[in-house]
Amino acid sequence: MNAPSTWDRIRDPSEKTLAVLLLAPAFLLLALIVVYPIGKLIWNSFHDLRLSGGTGAVKFIGIQNYIDVAHDKDFWNAAKNTLLFTVITVPGALVVGLGLAMLANLPFKRRWPVRLALLLPWALPLSFVGLIFAWFFHTEYGVVNDVARRLGNAHQTMWLLSPGYAFAAICFAIIWKTSSFMALILLAGLQMIPRTLYEAAEVDGASKWQQFWQITVPMLMPSIIVALIFRTITALQTFDIPVTMTHGGPGNATQTLAMLIHATTIDYLDVGYGSTLAVFMFALSLCVTAVYLRRIGRE
Amino acid sequence: MSTRTLDLPAAKSLFASPFEGPGLRLIAAAMVVFNGFFPALWILLTSLKGEAELVSKPITYWPANATLHNYIQAFTDQPLLRYLGNSFWVALLATVSSLIVSALAAYAIARLNLKHRQLILTAIVASSMFPLVTLLVPIFETMRSLGLLNTYIALVLPYTVLNLPVCTLVLVSFFQSIPKDLENAAMIDGCTRMGALVRVVLPLAAPGVFTAGILAFVNSWDEFLLALSLNSSATMRTLPVGITLYQGEFTFPWPIISAALIVAIVPVAVLIAIFQERVVGGLTQGGLKG
Numbered sequence: 074m075n076a077p078s079t080w081d082r083i084r085d086p087s088e089k090t091l092a093v094l095l096l097a098p099a100f101l102l103l104a105l106i107v108v109y110p111i112g113k114l115i116w117n118s119f120h121d122l123r124l125s126g127g128t129g130a131v132k133f134i135g136i137q138n139y140i141d142v143a144h145d146k147d148f149w150n151a152a153k154n155t156l157l158f159t160v161i162t163v164p165g166a167l168v169v170g171l172g173l174a175m176l177a178n179l180p181f182k183r184r185w186p187v188r189l190a191l192l193l194p195w196a197l198p199l200s201f202v203g204l205i206f207a208w209f210f211h212t213e214y215g216v217v218n219d220v221a222r223r224l225g226n227a228h229q230t231m232w233l234l235s236p237g238y239a240f241a242a243i244c245f246a247i248i249w250k251t252s253s254f255m256a257l258i259l260l261a262g263l264q265m266i267p268r269t270l271y272e273a274a275e276v277d278g279a280s281k282w283q284q285f286w287q288i289t290v291p292m293l294m295p296s297i298i299v300a301l302i303f304r305t306i307t308a309l310q311t312f313d314i315p316v317t318m319t320h321g322g323p324g325n326a327t328q329t330l331a332m333l334i335h336a337t338t339i340d341y342l343d344v345g346y347g348s349t350l351a352v353f354m355f356a357l358s359l360c361v362t363a364v365y366l367r368r369i370g371r372e
Numbered sequence: 373m374s375t376r377t378l379d380l381p382a383a384k385s386l387f388a389s390p391f392e393g394p395g396l397r398l399i400a401a402a403m404v405v406f407n408g409f410f411p412a413l414w415i416l417l418t419s420l421k422g423e424a425e426l427v428s429k430p431i432t433y434w435p436a437n438a439t440l441h442n443y444i445q446a447f448t449d450q451p452l453l454r455y456l457g458n459s460f461w462v463a464l465l466a467t468v469s470s471l472i473v474s475a476l477a478a479y480a481i482a483r484l485n486l487k488h489r490q491l492i493l494t495a496i497v498a499s500s501m502f503p504l505v506t507l508l509v510p511i512f513e514t515m516r517s518l519g520l521l522n523t524y525i526a527l528v529l530p531y532t533v534l535n536l537p538v539c540t541l542v543l544v545s546f547f548q549s550i551p552k553d554l555e556n557a558a559m560i561d562g563c564t565r566m567g568a569l570v571r572v573v574l575p576l577a578a579p580g581v582f583t584a585g586i587l588a589f590v591n592s593w594d595e596f597l598l599a600l601s602l603n604s605s606a607t608m609r610t611l612p613v614g615i616t617l618y619q620g621e622f623t624f625p626w627p628i629i630s631a632a633l634i635v636a637i638v639p640v641a642v643l644i645a646i647f648q649e650r651v652v653g654g655l656t657q658g659g660l661k662g
Contacts, residue, residue, distance in 0.1 A: 088485055091565060095480035098473045099496055099536060106533040107499045110510030117509065173407065176400040185648060187401055190408025192644045192651060197412075198594040198612040201633055205411045208418065208626055216414060219431050253408065254655070261656035310503040313596040317616055331505040331597070338509045339601045351506040358503050366498060 114355070117348030124342035138349035148350060150325055151333040158244065158329060159308040165248040166304060167297065170255025175289075177256060178263045191260075194253040203317025206246035207233065210318075236326035239319050243327055246314050251307070255300050262296030263289070302365045309358050330354045412637060419443070419630035426627055442631035446618075449625075452632055454607060455614035456639075459593055462524050462610055466531035466592040467585050470539050473532055475581065478543035479569060483552070493544065497537040504530065505597055515602055522608040530598055535588040542587070542654050546580025547573065583654035586647055593640060611636050 118139070121132040142148050177187045194202070209216050210232035218229050232238045266289065274284050290297075312331035315321060321328035334354065338347030418426070420438040446452055480486065481493050504511075511530055512521075520526040550573055558568040574581070599610040609617075615636055618629045644651055 092480050092484045092486055095476040095484070096492065099477040099540075102473060102529065102533055102536070103496070103499050105514070106511060106530050107502060107507065110507040110514070111502075113510035113513065114506065173404055176404050179397050179400050181397060181401055187404045188648050188652060189645055190405040192648055193408050193412065193641060195655075196590050196594070196640050196644050197637065198596060200596045200612040200616055201636065202411070204615065204629060204633065205415055208630070209411070209414070211626075213429070214426065214431050214626070216431070222430070249407075249411070257652060257655055261652075306501055306503070310505055312505060313612075316596075331503070334505055335508065335597065335601065339512070344509055344513070348509050351509060354503060355506040358501075358506070362498055362501050365501070366494065 111355070114348050114351055117345055118352050120345045122343075122345035122348075124344060134345075138346050141346065142349050142353060147325065147328075147333060148330075148353075151328050151330045152353075154240075154326075154328060155309060155311060155330045157240070158247065158311050159305060161244050162247040162251065162311075163301060163304050163308050165244065166251040166255050167301060169248055169252035170300070171259055171293075173252060173256035174259035174263055177260055191253040191256050194250050195257065197250070199250060199313035200317045202246055202250045203314040206242065206249070206314075207318045210242040233319050234323055236323055239323060239327050243315050243318055246318065247308075247311065250314070251304060255304065258296055258300045259293060262293045266292045298368065302361060302368070305361050306358060306365075309354070309361065330357075412634075412641075415630045415633050415637075418627055419634050421627050423627065442627040443635070445625075445628045446632040446635060449628060450614060450617055450632070451606070452614070452635060455609055455611045456636070458524075458603075458608060458614075459611040460639075462527045462531070462599075463589050463592040465524055465528045466535065467588040469528055469532045470535035470588040470592075471581060471585055474536055474539035474584065475543055475574070475577075477536075478540050478547055479573065481540070482544045482547035483555075483573075493540070496540055500533050500537045504534065508597065508601055511598070512601060522603050522605045524608075526602045527592075527595070527599060527610070531588075531592040531595060534595065535591050538587050538591070538654070539584040542584040542657050543577065543580055545657055546577045550576045579650070582647075583650045583657075586643065586651055587654050590640060590644070590651075 119133060119135060121134045121137075173191065177191060181187060210218075212218060212229055212231045212234070215232070217232065221228075221230070230238055232242045270288050270292070271284055274288060279287065310331050311329045312335065315327045315329055316332060319327045321332050330350065331354070334347055334350045337343050337350060341347075417433065417435055419442050420435040420440070421432075422437060422439050422441070425432060425436055477492075477496060481489055486492065515521050515526045554576070555568045555572055558572045559565065563571060594612060595610075596612045600613045603609060603613075615629070615632055618625055618632060
């Protein structure tokens with residue numbers, strides 16, 4: 074028997090060669106867009122690397138950038154805002170999303186209007202949502218103040234111009250945008266719960282409230298946790314909505330870490346310092362990813 | 373449904389919810405629909421108002437003199453058509469490249485005799501979970517040194533990574549659902565492994581490929597940060613970035629912005645309206661986006 078020609082080997086590669094060939098594009102791409110950048114990021118963070126002003130020369134400065142970050146008021150402010158947005162909007166989206174999911178789980182004759190209503194917020198770009206809600210919270214002509222006026226509150230709240238209100242308005246927009254995705258995930262979870270469980274509970278005389286806490290919530294827990302982890306990862310990256318609603322203002326009251334990194338590197342071209350900020354944020358999100366991986370590992 | 377409820381009192385217990393009668397169900401549906409549509413509806417109404425009506429107080433909810441003038445302005449004040457085109461091509465190219473890369477990887481994970489199957493899948497999913505903003509600077513530097521800033525490729529490459537987890541997860545589960553015997557039969561009949569993949573597996577996985585494709589398209593269509601940072605020249609901006617440029621430093625031409633938003637929302641809204649069942653299925657299978 075002849076040894077297989079090169080052509081045959083290309084047409085019908087061995088299992089191992091095939092695996093390498095098939096996985097190569099994904100891993101090459103990850104190397105270019107994720108692995109190499111992580112390395113470069115860490116390298117940058119130990120250097121004085123300013124693309125404008127400065128000397129233009131790359132200088133090794135050890136951990137100076139890290140020391141500067143630790144003393145940087147803007148960094149702590151942005152870190153505080155990011156964490157606040159996260160701890161408010163993640164549970165907020167969960168509660169609203171669970172409510173929407175339970176409403177959407179009712180046996181409607183036509184499912185499409187409800188399904189489309191849950192999909193639309195998911196499909197809208199965040200920057201659109203930011204613009205739309207900036208208009209909603211407009212001091213003079215916004216719907217929110219108009220509704221407040223009709224309800225008898227004549228005072229015109231300057232929503233996007235006062236720190237606390239701006240923060241609240243952004244949280245509202247984020248929760249609106251993210252709760253429907255949450256609802257879709259939870260809805261899939263709700264539909265997996267066997268109806269017999271509720272029937273049995275009814276027979277045993279459990280109230281709706283008890284059924285919710287003793288059947289719905291525990292049975293949904295796996296979906297809830299997965300949804301929470303992914304929501305948390307995206308919440309830590311909050312950028313588009315504050316940028317389009319307030320540009321981080323008033324002052325820097327709504328500036329997030331992502332916005333600070335973007336401004337430092339892309340606007341001020343201080344690549345070394347911006348990279349150090351990014352390392353901090355990277356470490357933060359790594360913690361959340363680790364939680365996720367541990368969870369996958371257990372399953 | 374309602375007659376059955378009357379016949380069988382026990383059916384009441386089927387739904388653990390306070391909304392039981394058909395009337396209350398309608399209210400529940402109305403609440404969800406209102407929640408989903410009110411921002412888009414308000415933007416639509418705003419886009420039909422003239423300048424004078426916009427600044428009259430108290431604000432009007434229904435436009436008194438509806439005009440399409442703002443839609444013309446939206447296309448002339450900014451190159452909206454160009455933004456639409458850029459977004460379309462970037463999203464389409466990113467979708468195609470995401471599908472190719474993830475279909476190959478997913479096939480290997482689902483079908484080949486890999487030792488570290490789960491580890492490879494986890495590596496692909498987890499490494500794409502790192503926040504893009506932290507990698508923004510190195511990606512910016514890479515694209516600049518490759519001379520790719522302000523090109524479609526600059527966005528297509530990172531978007532492919534962005535879509536990789538969802539597409540791979542969706543496709544792995546689709547590939548696993550196709551009986552291996554079909555493939556083996558094709559190979560016994562003289563197909564090579566690659567031949568079997570192209571002629572048997574891919575056509576059967578078409579619904580999965582399609583679902584993954586829609587998710588990838590919407591993800592890429594929506595991205596803002598990289599588009600803002602890598603493609604900043606006027607002719608290369610995508611829609612989510614371009615739409616923020618109608619505002620001047622002190623002026624916010626809201627009716628024109630609203631008109632532009634409506635134009636920008638319609639294509640994706642139509643897409644998800646047509647394919648909503650697939651989108652929901654795909655999201656809940658490999659749902660990774662917030």
